[in-house]
Amino acid sequence: MDKALPPIPAKRYFTIGEVSDLCGVKPHVLRYWEQEFTQLRPMKRRGNRRYYQHQEVLMIRRIRDLLYDQGFTISGARNKLHEIVQIDRDKRRNGEVMLDGVDVLDAGDSVPPDFDDSVMDFDDSQFGSTDMSSASLALQRLQLVRRELFEIRDLLSATH
Template structure:
């Protein structure tokens, strides 16, 4: 019953409805998971509206995978999430980088053309490359605006 989830847009905050759509769960389920998984703490603003950040959307996708695809109970998924987060903390402490629960390829001195060629073969690199392209475009737009105003 694995469902393909849409890509997460490059935004800073997401509403509960957006997160529900991105993660394939209903908002009431997200509110329930907040009670069960202490790691999941969206920011609350006016009127107690929830705003989730990118890392929380990734965490919700992990929780969903554990519960719906791997068949964990809430208690089992809670323990597994604590284990996963501890492993990530340990890896960060030792200088390794994680992305969405998967080790990131060391890009090091890789040239942009090499990265672009690799992007076709490796989905993680493709996603990173697309995000990098978006950031680059935004920065060039900002630079152009600053040059016009100067």
């Protein structure tokens, strides 16, 4: 379903027309879904103009998938959506953070052997000597944090 839909631009607010195009649903259907799904509460401004946020666009795509692709009824989709939201809430409460769009490392991956050499190439001609030393220091700190994260991940995967 999502493969046929356009990517969602990096914006804070979307008009009902934009959401209609992004989700492949007519504006009157979106207004109807607001009545049926309590999770959809777009901000309303002057003249009752609706402004949807990114997470609401994702929710609408999920509703569309449940209704159009998976064949749920409105009532069934409402129940399924409530269940999905509850599961996500429980995961957050238990510290299981979902990292959408982030490449996940395999548990079998270890610290790369060339780790200390895996730094970004800087064009140091654009930095003064003071700027370069602070950039170099910041990069060293980032490397240290990355190494510690690898070690924590290895420790956690050993306990499971």
